[in-house]
Amino acid sequence: MNVPNLFDIVIAGGTVIDGMRTPRYDADVGVIGDRIAAIGNLTTAPRRLTLDARDRIVAPGFIDVHTHDDQAVLHEPEMPAKVSQGVTTVVTGNCGVSAAPLPARAELPMPLSLLAEAGLRFGTFADYMARLRASPSSVNVVPLVGHSSLRACAMARLDRAAEPEEIDRMRQMLDEALEQGAFGLSTGLAYPTASAAPTAEVIAVGRALREHGALYVSHMRNESDRVEEALEETFEIGRALGVTVLISHHKIGNPRNFGGSARTLPMIAAAMKRQGICLDCYPYDAGSTMISTDPDMLDGRVLIVTSEPYPEHAGRDLDDIALQWRVGKQEAARRLQPGSAIYFLLSEDDVRNIMRFPDTMIGSDGLPGTDKPHPRLWGTFPRVLGHYCRDLGLFPLETAVHKMTGLTATNLGLTNRGAVIEGYAADLVVFDHVTVGDLADYRAPKRASAGIDHVLTNGSVTWTGGSHTGRRPGCILRRREKAVAARPA
Structure with missing residues (x-):
């Protein structure tokens, strides 16, 4: 020394x-x-x-591998929700939703409308990167490009598969973003903005990923009854593109599927021997997404986070709202749309199994900019260290830290970080x-x-x-020439 x-x-x-x-x-x-x-x-x-x-x-410093902080790093650059947890780097643009490229038009469908700050939507990825450089935050940024955002730029309607010329336009925008420093492409195939996109569309759009050594990051098409089918689709996309796949917030929803991690984790482990795969999770038995009228999503406690037509109901249970209105839960959810909610649909045993899996990274998946967010926005990383590591003994402290730092830096292809x-x-x-x-x-x-x-x-x-302290020393991180190399099929 x-x-x-x-x-x-x-x-x-x-x-x-x-x-x-x-x-x-x-x-x-x-x-x-x-x-x-x-x-x-x-x-x-x-x-x-x-x-x-x-x-x-x-x-x-902890690396939050799954965030929706695209706009937060600009309109709340001190990032207190993350810095107060020990987070020094955030990965943005997950679940197919990124602030760039994105049309400037006022009305965007959910979940794209979660990017509520219209003045912080960017027509090109280069414009977004320029703004990040001009106005740094307190955390480093690892940006992804959202497939649904690309669709919104290239397509007038999102309830269908893309036409060849639209795919070409999306592929061109993705290539430009990767040239500008994007780490990869994310999808949210479970959402209405992309659910009509067939596997072939995702593969066609993502062709540029291999040349850039970038990642394919996916909120899969299903995380409930058809989770195994969705995993196979995700693996197929990674193989076709020849790139590493990141499975976002792995979970198995709805009580009838509890215990499903006993099937999905061996599937993932077996696939890891054939190709590049990694995954993340959050340490809670409740998820958060847009308000849905799907009966499966309503099969449990639902806590309203935001509602555009009824903002006064933020922080209330859907059951109580439905009772007040004298309607069923499905009708109450329809009236509250568009908005976001917390869904208590996960098994604590599955959460622990997934978190304990050696290759699982930690991500918060919090939605900033609301008065009553999911507590994971502020609590994810200390919760792993305290509740799951120290109190429950799920894994040693060295393992807990690795899941938040070195493992994530390696999977993302970061240089001299983690x-x-x-x-x-x-x-x-x-x-x-x-x-x-x-x-x-x-x-x-x-x-x-x-x-x-x-x-x-x-x-x-x-x-x-x-x-x-008020300091804002964060920067945009660059990936290595190649991210984690996909293993040969």
Whole structure:
């Protein structure tokens, strides 16, 4: 270890968990500029600032692999929901929905209308990237391009398969976005904006992915009765394109399907031996998406998050609203549309099985910009560290950190990120492993988590002493020339 003459920051007296599943060890971490300059005994080393990490864990900053923060990084650039959890990087543009490219017209169908800030929709991906560079946030951004967004640009109606000339237009826009630095293409084949798109359309649009070494990221066509069929379609698309597939928020919905992870996880593990596949999940037994009238979606508790025609009902149960209106749940849901809701349709046992699966990454899938969001927006990462790792003993702390950092950085193809290693970017979090935990719940979903002491993004302190510093050192990340290589079929 070469000790420089002067550190900008020394994180002193902590226990390092490096993000690569190496056993923890005690060391100081010295930062110069935006890089980790030294790891070891730095007791006598000169520094401008010391951050006390005694009895604390020093880990890589968490990478939120599944977000809808496309516009949040611009209209709420301090990103308190994420920084307060120790998140230093967010992946945007998931589920087929991205802020760019996107038509400027006022009316967009759900879920595209969740991108409510019309002034923060961008006709080209280059325009979006330029705005991100001109107005950085407190977190790094890994942008994806949404298939539904491409469809909205190329097609007047989205309730049909694309014509050849529309596919050509989408493929051209995707290629331009990948040239600009997009990490891949996401789909939301379960949504009305893309459910009419056949497998062949997705493959035809995605042809540019292989040339760029980019990812195919999918909210699959079904996560309930036909989840196994949807997995096979997802694998098929990855094989046809010759790229790595990322299965978004893997889950199995509805009580009649509880226990389904015992079938899907072996399917995924077997496919991983043949091709490049990775997956993520969120640590809750309830999901959140647009308000639906599908009886399957209403087979359980439904908590309304937003409703354009009835905003006063945000935070109320659909059962109570239906009772007040003296109508059935399906009719109440129809009246509340468009909007978003939380659905309690998952098995806790399946959630734990999926999270425990060695290759599962962690993503929040939170929807920003609402008064009553799903608590996962503010609580995901401390919930894994506290509730699932420490309290339930689902896996060791080194494994928990790996699922949020090194594993994700490797799968995304990030360079010198996701690990506490000399020369790597100084994206770091210092937390108390005894007290860390989520405080956000369904009644108070915007409460900052406990136990997060310090957060650094690119060597700049963004969170310390329970509050935001106001700094916005985030940048747009670039992928390696090739992301994780797809395994040969």
